[in-house]
Amino acid sequence: MTDQLYLSIWLPEALGSWRTRYFEKILSLIPFSQREQGQSTLTVQAIDVTEPPLLERPMNGPFQLSDVVALLRDYEGDDVAYKLESWWDLWVYSGEDWQIAPARIAISAFGPKFDNGGTLEMAAQEDLRIDFGVDTAFLPDPDLTGSGKLIESNIKSLLHLVRQVEEALPVEKRVLETESGQNFAEKLTQILGGQTLTQ
Numbered sequence: 001m002t003d004q005l006y007l008s009i010w011l012p013e014a015l016g017s018w019r020t021r022y023f024e025k026i027l028s029l030i031p032f033s034q035r036e037q038g039q040s041t042l043t044v045q046a047i048d049v050t051e052p053p054l055l056e057r058p059m060n061g062p063f064q065l066s067d068v069v070a071l072l073r074d075y076e077g078d079d080v081a082y083k084l085e086s087w088w089d090l091w092v093y094s095g096e097d098w099q100i101a102p103a104r105i106a107i108s109a110f111g112p113k114f115d116n117g118g119t120l121e122m123a124a125q126e127d128l129r130i131d132f133g134v135d136t137a138f139l140p141d142p143d144l145t146g147s148g149k150l151i152e153s154n155i156k157s158l159l160h161l162v163r164q165v166e167e168a169l170p171v172e173k174r175v176l177e178t179e180s181g182q183n184f185a186e187k188l189t190q191i192l193g194g195q196t197l198t199q
Contacts, residue, residue, distance in 0.1 A: 002134040002135065002136050003134065003135045003178035003179050003180050003182070004131060004132075004133065004134060004135070004178060004179035005131075005132045005133065005134070005135040005137075005138060005176070005177075005178055005179075005184055006129055006130060006131040006132060006176075006177070006178075006179070007129065007130045007132070007162060007165070007174060007175070007176050008126035008128075008129050008174065008175045008177070009126055009127060009128040009129065009130075009165065009169065009171055009173075009174050010126050010127055010171070010172045010173040010174070011127045011128070011169065011170060011171065011172055012170055012172050019109050019110075019111070019127050019128065020072060020076060020082075020109065022109070022127070022128060022169050023072075023082055023107070023109035023128065024065075024069050024072070025168055025169060026107055026128060026130070026165060026168075026169070027065055027068065027069075027084065027107060028065060029161065029164045029165060029168060030086075030088060030105065030107065030130075030161070031088055031089070031157075031161075032061070032062060032063075032086055032087065032088055033061070033062070033086075033087040033088050033089045033102040033103075034062045035087075035089065035100075035101070035102050036102075037061045037062075037087045037102040038061075038087070038102070039058045039059065039060060039061070040058070040059045040060075040061050040063055040084065040085060040086035040087065041056065041057065041058050041059065041084070041085045041086075042055065042056075042057045042059060042068055042071060042082070042083070042084050043055065043056050043057075043082070043083045043084075043085070044056075044071075044072070044075045044080060044081070044082055044083075045080070045081050045083075045114070046077070046079050046080050046081075046114070047079050047114065047115070048114065048115035048116075048117065049081075049115070049116060049117040050117070054075055054080075055071065055075060057071060061086060061087060063086075068084060077111060078111045078112050078113040078114075079111050079113040079114050080111045080114060081108060081109060081110045081111060081114045081116065082108065082109045083106060083107070083108040083109075084106065084107050084108075085104065085105075085106040086104075086105060086106070086107075087102035087103065087104060087105065088102070088103060088105045088157075089101065089102060089103070090103040090137055090154045090157065091150035091151065091153055091154055092137070093141075093144055093147075098146055098150050103133060103137060104131075104133045105130065105131065105132060105133065106129075106130070106131040107128075107129070107130050107131075108128065108129045108130075108131070109127065109128050110125060110126065110127060110128070110129070112127075116129075126175075128169075130161070130165075132158060135178055135184065135187070137151075137154055138151060138154050138155050138158060138184075138188070139151065139187070139188065140152075155188075162174070162176065
C-alpha cells in the first residue's frame with residue numbers, strides 16, 4: 001500500500017514572519033531536475049486549502065529560482081500559503097529497467113493564520129513542508145532486481161536534503177512521516193527486517 005511521504009518543519013514562533021525567506025532558502029537547497037520534465041506549478045492560496053488560488057502559475061522547467069521568488073513578493077500575509085510543485089531526480093523503475101528520471105516533489109510554506117487542512121489545530125501546524133511523493137520511491141522492493149542499491153541511493157538523496165535543511169534553517173522541530181502518520185524510519189526498518197542500509 002503506497003503512502004505519501006513528507007517532511008514537516010516547525011520554526012521558532014518568533015521567526016514566523018520570516019517564513020518567506022526560509023521558503024526561498026529551501027527552494028535554493030532542492031536539486032531540481034535539469035532533465036526533460038513536465039510543467040512545474042507555483043500556487044498561492046489564502047485562508048485555507050479549500051479556497052481558490054490567488055495565483056496558479058505553470059512554469060516550464062528547468063526554471064529560474066529568481067522567477068519564482070519574484071512572484072512571491074506580491075503575496076505576503078499571515079493567512080497566505082505558497083506551494084511549488086516541481087521535479088527532482090531519483091532512480092525510478094520504468095517497468096523494464098531502472099533509470100534516473102524526474103520525480104515529483106512539492107515544497108510548501110504556511111502562514112500562521114492559514115489552515116492547511118491537516119489534523120493539527122492551526123496554531124500547531126507546521127511552517128514548511130516538503131512532499132516527496134509516494135513512499136515506494138524510498139522503500140526497497142525485493143521482487144525488483146537492483147532495488148536495494150538504487151532505492152538506497154534515493155534514500156541517501158532524501159536524507160542529504162533533510163540534513164541540509166536542518167543546517168540552513170533554525171529548525172525547532174521536524175518530522176519525516178507518511179500521510180497515514182507512520183514514522184518513515186520505523187516503516188523502513190520493518191521492510192528491511194532489522195537490517196541497516198550500507199553507509
